[in-house]
Amino acid sequence: MILLEVTDLSKEFDGLRALDRVSFSAEGGEILGVIGPNGAGKTTLFNLISCLYPATGGEINFHGKSILRLKPHQISRLGIGRTFQMVRPFSNLDVETNVLVASGHPFYPSLWKSAGPFHRPAILEEVQILIARTGLQPYAKQLAKNIPLGIKKRLEIARALALKPRLLLLDEPSAGLRFEESAQLMELIRQVRDQGIGVILIEHNMQVIMSLCRRIVVLDHGSKIAEGSPEEIRSNPQVVQAYLGKEA
Amino acid sequence: MLWQQLANGIAIGSVYALISLGLTMVYGILRILHVAHAGIYALGAYVGWFSFRLIGEFWLSLFIGMAGSAIAGYLVERFLYTPLLHLPRIAPLIVSIGLFISLEEAFRIVAGPHTLTYNATVGLGDLSIGSFRLTETQILILLVTLVLLIGLWILLTRTRTGLAMRACAQDAETTSSFGVNVGAVIAINFLIGSAMAGAAGVLIGVYDNQVWPTMGSIPAYKALAIVVLGGLGNIPGTVLASIIVGLAETFFIGFLTIPFPRDAVAFIAMILVLMFKPYGLLGKA
Amino acid sequence: MISGYLITILITLVIYAILAHSLNIITGRAGQISLGHAAFFGIGAYTAAMFYTKAGFPFWLDILLAGLVAGIVGAILGIPCLRVRDDFLAITTMGINFVIEAVFLYIPFFGGAMGIGGISLPNWFGREMTKPEYFILILVVFVLLLLLDRKLERSWIGLAWASIREDEQAAATIGVDVVRFKVLAFILGSAMAGLAGGFYAHFLTFIMPQNFGFGQSIVILCMTVFGGIGTRWGPILGAIILGVLPEVSRPIMEYRTLIYGVLLLAMMRFQPGGLLGPESVLPQVFRRVVYRSSVRSGS
Numbered sequence: 001m002i003l004l005e006v007t008d009l010s011k012e013f014d015g016l017r018a019l020d021r022v023s024f025s026a027e028g029g030e031i032l033g034v035i036g037p038n039g040a041g042k043t044t045l046f047n048l049i050s051c052l053y054p055a056t057g058g059e060i061n062f063h064g065k066s067i068l069r070l071k072p073h074q075i076s077r078l079g080i081g082r083t084f085q086m087v088r089p090f091s092n093l094d095v096e097t098n099v100l101v102a103s104g105h106p107f108y109p110s111l112w113k114s115a116g117p118f119h120r121p122a123i124l125e126e127v128q129i130l131i132a133r134t135g136l137q138p139y140a141k142q143l144a145k146n147i148p149l150g151i152k153k154r155l156e157i158a159r160a161l162a163l164k165p166r167l168l169l170l171d172e173p174s175a176g177l178r179f180e181e182s183a184q185l186m187e188l189i190r191q192v193r194d195q196g197i198g199v200i201l202i203e204h205n206m207q208v209i210m211s212l213c214r215r216i217v218v219l220d221h222g223s224k225i226a227e228g229s230p231e232e233i234r235s236n237p238q239v240v241q242a243y244l245g246k247e248a
Numbered sequence: 249m250l251w252q253q254l255a256n257g258i259a260i261g262s263v264y265a266l267i268s269l270g271l272t273m274v275y276g277i278l279r280i281l282h283v284a285h286a287g288i289y290a291l292g293a294y295v296g297w298f299s300f301r302l303i304g305e306f307w308l309s310l311f312i313g314m315a316g317s318a319i320a321g322y323l324v325e326r327f328l329y330t331p332l333l334h335l336p337r338i339a340p341l342i343v344s345i346g347l348f349i350s351l352e353e354a355f356r357i358v359a360g361p362h363t364l365t366y367n368a369t370v371g372l373g374d375l376s377i378g379s380f381r382l383t384e385t386q387i388l389i390l391l392v393t394l395v396l397l398i399g400l401w402i403l404l405t406r407t408r409t410g411l412a413m414r415a416c417a418q419d420a421e422t423t424s425s426f427g428v429n430v431g432a433v434i435a436i437n438f439l440i441g442s443a444m445a446g447a448a449g450v451l452i453g454v455y456d457n458q459v460w461p462t463m464g465s466i467p468a469y470k471a472l473a474i475v476v477l478g479g480l481g482n483i484p485g486t487v488l489a490s491i492i493v494g495l496a497e498t499f500f501i502g503f504l505t506i507p508f509p510r511d512a513v514a515f516i517a518m519i520l521v522l523m524f525k526p527y528g529l530l531g532k533a
Numbered sequence: 534m535i536s537g538y539l540i541t542i543l544i545t546l547v548i549y550a551i552l553a554h555s556l557n558i559i560t561g562r563a564g565q566i567s568l569g570h571a572a573f574f575g576i577g578a579y580t581a582a583m584f585y586t587k588a589g590f591p592f593w594l595d596i597l598l599a600g601l602v603a604g605i606v607g608a609i610l611g612i613p614c615l616r617v618r619d620d621f622l623a624i625t626t627m628g629i630n631f632v633i634e635a636v637f638l639y640i641p642f643f644g645g646a647m648g649i650g651g652i653s654l655p656n657w658f659g660r661e662m663t664k665p666e667y668f669i670l671i672l673v674v675f676v677l678l679l680l681l682d683r684k685l686e687r688s689w690i691g692l693a694w695a696s697i698r699e700d701e702q703a704a705a706t707i708g709v710d711v712v713r714f715k716v717l718a719f720i721l722g723s724a725m726a727g728l729a730g731g732f733y734a735h736f737l738t739f740i741m742p743q744n745f746g747f748g749q750s751i752v753i754l755c756m757t758v759f760g761g762i763g764t765r766w767g768p769i770l771g772a773i774i775l776g777v778l779p780e781v782s783r784p785i786m787e788y789r790t791l792i793y794g795v796l797l798l799a800m801m802r803f804q805p806g807g808l809l810g811p812e813s814v815l816p817q818v819f820r821r822v823v824y825r826s827s828v829r830s831g832s
Contacts (some may be wrong), residue, residue: 014532050706072705082706090699092811101696104689105708111717114689159707281620328802338566339805341623342758345568345751346797353791469631469747472624480620509635515628526617 001028003167003198004049004080009058011044011222018044020222021058028166031189031199033213035206035233037243040219042202043085046169050082051075062167077105081160082169085202087152091145095136095155098144099127102162127162134158134188150181157188167198174205186212210234218242251380253498259386261494262393263455265487266448268471268478269400270321270441276417276481277437279337280329283344285445286468287351288324292317292446293453293463294355297366306368306454310392314446321442322435330434348468355461363460366453385455392451396444397487403440404483413437417481466511473514477521479531488529493517540664542780544736547671548729549776553756553768554678555725560754561763562691563718564698565615566623569630570753573723575745577603577730579637582649582740592655596731603727604720611719615712630747637742648741652734671732678725682765694718698763755797761807770808 004026011019019041026032034042048055051072060067062078070078090098103123107113131140134154139147144155153173160168170189174182186208193199203209209216210230218226218233220242226233233239267289274282296313303309328347332340375382382390404410415423416433424430453459470493478489493514501510521529556570577599584595614625637643654662655670662670685691693714696704701711734740756775761767775796779789800807 052702052705071710072702073708073710076706076708084703088700088703090696090703092699093695097692097695101692101704101709102707104692107689108693108708108710111690111713114693115685116689117684117687118689118692119687163707275620279620281623328798332802332805335805336564337620338560338564339801341566342754343798343801345754346794346799346801349751349794350791350798351794353788353794357788357791469624469627473628476621476624509639512632512635515631518624518628522621 002026003028003063004200005059005061005064006045006049007059007061009045009048009060010056011041011048011053012056017222019048019055022219022222022224023058024217024224024227026167026198026200028198029193029196030215031193031201031213033209033216034200034202034219035204035209035216036219039221041222042219043171044222045219046082046171046200046202049075049169050080073108076163076165077109079163079166080169081163081165081167083153083156083160083171083173085171085175087149087156089144089152089155089159092143094141094143095147095151096127096131096140098155099130099136099158099162100124102159103127103130105163130158130162133191134161135184150177150185153177153185154188157192161192165197167200168192169200169202171202172204173201174203174208182208249379254495255380255382255386257495257498258491259389259494260498261491262389262397263448263451264467264471264474264494265490266393266396266444266451267467268474268486268490269483270438270445271471272475272478272481272483272486273413273417273437273441274325275475276483277413277420277434278325278329278333278340280340281344281472282324282329283341283468283472284324284347284351285321285441286464286471287348288317288321288442289445289449289467290355290459290461290464291320291351292449293366293459294359294449295446296450297364297453297459300366300368306370309368310447310450313450314443317446317449318439318443321438321445325434325438330431348464352461352464359461361461363458365457366450366459367457368454385451389451389455392447396447400440400444400483409433409436470511470514473518477514477518477528479528482528482530482532485528485530489517537664540668542777544664544668544671545780546772546776547668547675548733548736549753549756549772550769551671551675551678551729551732552726552753553760553772554675554682555722555729556753556757557722557762557764557768558682558685558725559718559722561757561768562686562698563694563715565715565718567626567719567722567750568623568754569626569628569633569747569750570722570726571745571747571749572626572630572633573603573607573726574730574733574749574753575633575637575740575742576606576723577727578734578740578745579643579649579730580727581731582652582734583643585735586649586651592735596728596735599731599734600724600728603730604724607720607723608716611716611723612712615715615719627747627750630745630750634742634746637745643742646742648739649734650739652738652740654735654738667736674728674732679765686765690714690717751797752793755793758807759796759800761809764807764809767807767809 002025007023008021009019010021022045034045036042047053049060051067051070055068062080067075067078090101100118103126104118107116131137134157136151136154136158139151144152174185177185189199189212201213213230216228216230216233217224218239225238225242226236271282271285274280292313295316296309299312300306300309324347328343329340332343370384370388372384372387374384375387404414412428412433413436415428416430420430474489474493475486478485496517497510497513500513552574556567559565559567580602581595581599584590584598610629614622638646654667693709696709697711697714705711756771757768759775760769760771775793804810
């Protein structure tokens with residue numbers, strides 16, 4: 001079931017083409033990888049999908065409807081959650097509260113409902129379940145700025161999951177993590193996929209990408225240069241060239 | 249008559265430019281609203297006045313005033329702003345406001361609440377062509393401002409230091425990865441911006457023949473409005489906005505004699521421009 | 534018997550406390566810099582004064598209008614202003630303060646430089662309220678406002694504000710309509726300041742434009758920041774210390790402005806959270822003193 005359809009998506013910054021007519025689709029219950037050398041436009045792609053700034057061309061459809069002109073908070077209400085490359089938890093709030101804020105998404109659209117207390121057993125229970133599922137229990141009461149990086153990344157995912165999303169955009173979740181932390185994270189992502197949520201994963205860690213993704217899209221200098229299964233991508237000469245070319 | 253107003257407006261606008269440039273340069277590199285800059289401006293006037301009393305020579309007192317402001321600006325950056333860069337931006341802003349208030353009060357307590365007279369003569373004499381007249385101090389202002397602005401322009405566009413300054417204003421993190429000493433660039437920004445403000449203080453002190461503790465109050469917010477009008481962090485934009493405000497003030501108040509507070513013109517202009525260009529005349533997102 | 538002077542100080546204190554509290558909602562809770570808060574204090578004061586002296590409205594009505602009008606103006610100005618980056622907001626709020634003060638000063642309808650006089654304490658039970666009674670009245674209102682603050686803090690609105698304060702963009706990606714909640718804080722804070730203005734007008738019995746300029750905005754900001762921005766009791770503590778101290782000590786009154794400036798500077802430089810903030814030195818000193826004294830008494 002196709003969740004997200006990106007068609008000829010383009011973004012220009014002051015004459016610089018960050019993204020040039022990129023097209024692909026993402027399905028529920030599947031992990032789609034997006035890879036490419038630095039500056040290829042991967043994070044720009046995510047920023048366009050979550051509407052942090054407007055696209056300069058093309059279409060993005062979610063469940064068949066265009067989401068191009070929406071605002072970021074409307075995107076999340078539709079069921080698209082995301083994490084950031086440079087983790088951005090709410091530093092001075094504790095882990096529990098970080099997740100709790102996101103759990104309020106059904107109330108925020110109405111000022112009247114928002115005025116109600118957040119201390120509701122049903123919601124608090126949901127938060128606890130989410131924290132347990134993402135292995136954040138030992139850190140529940142700690143301030144987000146004091147927890148290790150790997151835990152911060154999990155917190156961001158937990159926060160995005162609190163939105164009850166259909167689609168999850170993960171931006172380099174394993175960057176800066178140690179081997180075991182990476183493995184744990186991969187397991188968590190698999191679990192998310194198994195629940196039927198669609199995942200789009202930006203990663204530099206090839207091991208993570210190859211083992212998690214069923215399909216991979218490769219970007220270079222803003223254009224899509226390849227799409228296919230891990231084996232196809234691995235043996236694609238253009239892809240190899242794009243990466244090697246950058247190193248040289 | 250028109251030429252006279254034009255000249256008056258440009259003279260005033262030039263001084264505004266001298267003050268506002270420091271503000272926009274600091275914002276460009278640190279993203280801080282350096283409200284205390286107006287205090288640095290007034291400090292320049294006081295230091296200049298004081299050295300003029302001691303020495304009796306104008307150009308030297310101008311230089312000393314600029315030096316005093318430059319040093320003060322550097323100290324502010326080093327001890328008050330840089331240590332707070334990791335905090336939300338309201339922190340350095342409030343520190344700046346506190347410093348500004350303290351400076352004004354310090355002037356009042358140290359030098360007295362009364363207006364001091366800064367009657368320096370430069371020996372240039374007035375310029376009169378028919379009914380068009382440029383007073384000596386106006387000529388002085390135009391001259392000094394021109395020299396300083398051209399000097400700044402040369403620095404920014406023709407030297408390596410200037411290139412480093414512009415690069416840092418764009419993206420400090422990337423620039424430092426190229427080996428540029430960002431700390432030094434920040435210090436230079438403050439030194440130059442503060443020195444120009446000090447020059448403006450001396451020039452205004454001589455132009456109005458007045459130096460008083462709260463002389464920085466109006467420039468404080470007027471410079472802010474000018475900087476926003478031109479585009480926060482944009483140097484050409486600030487110069488343009490300064491001239492526009494100088495001309496607007498002179499025309500609307502002096503010429504058309506609209507009963508409107510002269511100092512509100514800058515804010516009105518800012519609001520009008522922001523409605524059509526939300527980032528200022530030459531500013532970008 | 535409570536002296537008249539003491540009551541005057543107490544009433545002034547409560548008014549300042551309401552003001553500091555109202556700014557705390559905008560700046561402390563929602564994280565929006567407002568450097569022109571005194572403008573809404575002034576709008577409330579002038580609304581109450583004008584309706585009382587020119588339209589003959591009773592106190593109870595013009596006070597409500599004071600808060601309402603200030604809140605409405607807050608909405609009108611807030612909606613365009615809060616879309617922009619916080620640096621712009623600081624300057625824009627300064628500009629608003631300046632323009633509104635100019636309106637009161639230059640438009641004759643508002644009494645010009647002489648302001649508006651002839652306002653009095655409210656009437657009830659067929660006579661004018663006494664000052665102690667007025668104090669009780671505004672104290673009750675203040676307590677109600679504190680309760681409102683408590684309710685908001687425990688609501689989704691409070692959480693939304695906290696997320697906006699921490700990271701606006703991240704807040705947007707979890708479903709928070711950032712502009713709407715910012716405007717809400719701005720309207721509430723402005724309305725509260727307007728209410729304080731109404732109380733001020735009826736107490737002082739005359740008001741002048743100079744009371745509501747940038748200087749006053751800075752005093753309010755000082756109180757909020759000094760006590761501890763974002764905390765519930767911080768602004769009150771700030772109002773007490775910064776409001777009472779100059780009244781009590783003559784020499785301090787002389788250097789009042791300098792002290793404000795230096796305190797503001799020092800507090801933000803070394804203890805940005807304020808006296809009651811999270812990393813404040815005060816609780817630590819307190820703990821050490823209590824510990825030492827309990828050790829000494831052998832407990």
